[in-house]
Structure formats: structure tokens, C-alpha cells
Amino acid sequence: MDTLIPQENAESTIPIRDSTDILKARHRARELAAALRLGSADQTRLATAVSELTRNVLQYAGEGECRIINASSDHEVYIQVVVEDHGPGIPDIELAMRDGYSTSGGLGAGLPGVQRLMDEFHLTSRPGYTCLMIAMKRPRALSF
Amino acid sequence: MTESADFTLGQVLEIRQEELLNAWMNSVLLTWRRKYPHTAINEDLLRLQSRQLLDELRKLFSGAIPPEGWEPVPGSKIATLLYDFSVKHAKHGIKHNDTVLYISVIKQLLIRALLQDAPPACRVLNTLIISMDHVLDRLTVTLYDAYLETRERIIAQQSLSLLELSTPVVRLWDRVVMVPLIGVIDTQRARQITERLLEAIAKYEATVAILDVTGVPVLDTSVAGHIMKTIAAAQMLGAQVVMTGINPDGAQTLVKLGVNFAEVTTRATLRAGIAEGLLRVGKRIVPIKE
Numbered sequence: 001m002d003t004l005i006p007q008e009n010a011e012s013t014i015p016i017r018d019s020t021d022i023l024k025a026r027h028r029a030r031e032l033a034a035a036l037r038l039g040s041a042d043q044t045r046l047a048t049a050v051s052e053l054t055r056n057v058l059q060y061a062g063e064g065e066c067r068i069i070n071a072s073s074d075h076e077v078y079i080q081v082v083v084e085d086h087g088p089g090i091p092d093i094e095l096a097m098r099d100g101y102s103t104s105g106g107l108g109a110g111l112p113g114v115q116r117l118m119d120e121f122h123l124t125s126r127p128g129y130t131c132l133m134i135a136m137k138r139p140r141a142l143s144f
Numbered sequence: 145m146t147e148s149a150d151f152t153l154g155q156v157l158e159i160r161q162e163e164l165l166n167a168w169m170n171s172v173l174l175t176w177r178r179k180y181p182h183t184a185i186n187e188d189l190l191r192l193q194s195r196q197l198l199d200e201l202r203k204l205f206s207g208a209i210p211p212e213g214w215e216p217v218p219g220s221k222i223a224t225l226l227y228d229f230s231v232k233h234a235k236h237g238i239k240h241n242d243t244v245l246y247i248s249v250i251k252q253l254l255i256r257a258l259l260q261d262a263p264p265a266c267r268v269l270n271t272l273i274i275s276m277d278h279v280l281d282r283l284t285v286t287l288y289d290a291y292l293e294t295r296e297r298i299i300a301q302q303s304l305s306l307l308e309l310s311t312p313v314v315r316l317w318d319r320v321v322m323v324p325l326i327g328v329i330d331t332q333r334a335r336q337i338t339e340r341l342l343e344a345i346a347k348y349e350a351t352v353a354i355l356d357v358t359g360v361p362v363l364d365t366s367v368a369g370h371i372m373k374t375i376a377a378a379q380m381l382g383a384q385v386v387m388t389g390i391n392p393d394g395a396q397t398l399v400k401l402g403v404n405f406a407e408v409t410t411r412a413t414l415r416a417g418i419a420e421g422l423l424r425v426g427k428r429i430v431p432i433k434e
């Protein structure tokens with residue numbers, strides 16, 4: 001069963017420089033989730049989370065990088081996504097995580113929404129560096 | 145003997161730089177002008193960049209020869225020069241083999257110069273040629289990678305702007321208009337869609353606007369935000385909005401994100417949306433009776 005998982009996809013890095021890179025990143029995320037046999041709801045969840053974080057990078061930092069990592073084991077599907085940038089940073093993390101808080105006239109639902117969509121969510125930020133690490137964990141689908 | 149051991153490509157480049165540069169430019173430009181008679185080539189810039197590239201090669205080959213397995217460091221002067229060169233020519237539609245020709249021409253010129261200048265019985269000549277050959281091969285790969293990346297980027301952008309053109313607003317019935325949203329909704333497209341929708345509402349005196357999002361691949365907060373603004377604008381003109389085509393996965397995700405379209409009527413399918421829209425203007429689709 002493990003042979004079904006593309007090994008070369010263990011980690012892929014997508015530089016985020018313009019809006020086509022958002023499409024690329026969320027496409028990769030969806031592809032990996034599908035290859036690991038996650039259902040379409042989970043595929044959509046992951047793709048949306050990646051879309052939110054990479055769009056934030058473009059919007060607030062100009063450019064950055066998205067790494068999609070397959071760290072699954074025999075009994076668990078584990079997809080980790082790390083999104084980093086060297087932009088201005090988030091001065092008040094607590095505020096940024098509040099529903100409805102936006103400095104750009106957006107809905108302000110991106111960061112808190114991603115936290116609700118994912119199983120793990122870590123945000124570190126200082127001037128010149130912002131890193132978001134999110135992960136989705138699921139028990140392995142039974143093979144038959 | 146010592147003389148021959150000290151012989152480097154750096155020396156050759158130092159003595160022959162201008163001569164090599166001229167021969168290089170003549171050969172490359174001759175081919176390009178023949179193949180791309182309608183492309184304006186900035187010869188001064190090309191010459192400047194090529195001179196810088198020769199400078200970098202001279203530095204690289206001045207002391208000990210570059211180690212086996214040498215690769216250009218991303219972001220280094222030499223890599224940046226090639227990257228810029230490649231990006232520019234890819235954008236101007238110069239084909240990849242004609243871009244790569246740039247390096248293969250200087251490679252031949254350098255090999256010829258090495259063979260001519262080497263002192264008799266030079267022991268390091270083989271090593272030198274092999275090393276230079278390797279370095280220039282890696283530079284070709286760098287050039288080629290940058291070229292492909294740029295072409296892919298251009299193609300992706302073109303397909304995006306094709307999508308941009310397709311925002312029809314359809315008049316379904318008296319007072320009912322419909323917009324099928326397809327593809328990527330960014331700020332610019334959202335503004336365009338809103339404008340078209342408002343025009344159509346005014347023109348047809350529509351009281352119902354159906355917004356179909358079946359063709360939107362990912363409904364994230366940014367897209368949702370744009371759609372909400374479009375809806376608010378339509379409502380301000382007095383139209384009721386019916387949104388259709390949110391699939392179950394998308395609906396679940398939106399709820400988790402904390403986005404709700406509370407003030408809008410939503411229907412799962414376009415079909416149900418059309419029925420609802422017609423109902424609101426007092427119409428119904430019924431089977432034809434004989």
C-alpha cells in the first residue's frame with residue numbers, strides 16, 4: 001500500500017512570488033492529500049488553508065516560500081505545511097488571530113479560520129520573519 | 145615546466161578579453177538577427193552583460209581550478225547574470241536553443257583560445273579543458289532552468305488573463321440576471337464582475353441576480369470577501385441575490401473559516417437557484433400540457 005505514495009513528493013517547495021504560485025501551492029496540497037487517500041472534504045480543507053497562508057504572504061510580505069511535507073507513517077496520514085516569509089512580521093499575534101481583525105479591509109477570517117481547519121497550527125513572527133506551520137492528521141484509510 | 149603549471153584560463157581571458165568578446169557577440173548576433181529579424185535586440189546591454197560574464201569566468205579560473213562537481217551558487221553574480229539574461233530573452237520569444245547557443249559559442253571560442261595559448265607540453269591543459277567544459281555545462285543548465293521557469297510563468301499568466309475576459313452576465317428572464325463565476329477571483333476581476341453585474345441590473349431593471357460559484361475552484365476568505373462586496377453592491381441597487389453552486393466540501397470549509405453568507409439566499413445547485421429566482425418575479429417553469 002505504501003508504494004502508492006509518491007516518495008519523491010516527500011517534500012516539495014514552492015516559492016511564492018505571484019498569484020499563480022498560490023494556485024500551484026494549493027494544487028500540490030490537494031494532489032498530495034488525494035494521493036494519501038484523504039476524502040474530498042479534507043482535500044478542500046487543506047487546499048483552502050494553503051490558499052489563505054500563501055495569499056497572506058503575497059499580500060503582507062510580497063514574497064516567501066511554501067513547503068508541503070508528507071510525514072505520514074504506516075498508521076497515520078500526516079501532512080505538514082510550512083509557510084515562511086521575510087516581510088514585516090505580525091506585531092500583535094493575539095490581535096491577528098482574532099476573528100474579523102484585518103489591516104487590509106479583508107474579512108479577517110484567514111488566520112483564525114486556518115487554525116479551525118487544521119489539527120496543528122503554530123505561528124511565530126518577529127520583524128523580518130514570519131513562519132506558519134500547520135498540519136493535518138488522519139488515521140490511515142484501510143486498504144481493501 | 146613551472147610556466148606550464150601556472151598556465152590558467154584566467155590568463156587567457158585577461159589577455160584576450162576584448163577579442164573574445166567581439167568574436168562572441170558577432171557570432172551570437174549574426175544568428176539572432178537572421179532568426180529574429182523583427183525582434184529588437186539591445187546590443188549594448190548584451191555586450192555589457194557578456195563582458196561581466198567574462199569577468200566572472202576570469203575570476204573563477206584565476207587561482208586553483210574550480211573543484212569537481214562545481215555548481216553556480218544561486219544568487220551569486222554569475223547565476224544572476226545568466227538568470228536575467230534568460231528571463232529577458234524568454235520574454236522576447238527567443239527560442240531555448242538560441243538562448244543556449246549563447247553559452248555554447250563562448251565555450252568553443254575558449255577551447256580554441258586555450259589550445260592556441262597553452263605553452264608547449266602543457267601538463268594541465270586537459271584538466272583545464274575538462275573543468276571549463278564542466279563549468280560551462282552547468283551554466284547552460286542554469287540558463288535553461290531559468291528559461292523554462294519564465295516560459296511557464298508567462299503561460300500561466302496568459303491562461304489567467306484569458307479567464308479574465310470571460311465574465312458574461314446573462315439575462316435569464318425579465319428582471320432576472322445571472323453571472324457564472326469561473327476561475328480565479330482576484331481584486332481586479334471582482335471589480336470587473338461587480339461593474340458588469342451592476343450595469344446589467346440597471347439595464348434590465350433586474351430585481352433578482354443569481355451568482356453561480358460552481359466554477360470557482362477554492363472558496364477562501366479572500367474570494368468570499370470579494371463575493372460579499374459584489375452582493376452588497378447588487379443589493380444596493382435593489383436586487384435580491386441568490387447564490388448557487390457551493391458544493392458540500394466548500395460549504396463545510398466556509399463554515400470552519402467563520403465565513404457566512406447569512407443575508408443571502410443560497411441554493412446548492414444552479415437549477416434550484418433558477419427556480420428560486422423565477423419564483424421571486426412570479427414565474428415558474430411548468431411542463432407543457434398537450
Ligand SMILES: Nc1ncnc2c1ncn2[C@@H]1O[C@H](COP(=O)(O)OP(=O)(O)OP(=O)(O)O)[C@@H](O)[C@H]1O
Pocket residue numbers: 052056057060061085087088089090096097101102103104105106107108109110111112130365366369
Ligand atoms: N505573513 C504575514 N505577514 C505580516 N502580516 C500578516 C501576515 N499574515 C497575516 N498578517 C496580518 O494579520 C492580519 C490577519 O490576517 P488574516 O489572514 O486573518 O486576515 P486578512 O488577510 O486581513 O483577511 P482575509 O480574511 O481575507 O484573510 C492581516 O490583516 C495582517 O495584518
Ligand SMILES: [Mg+2]
Pocket residue numbers: 052055056106110111365
Ligand atoms: Mg488573509
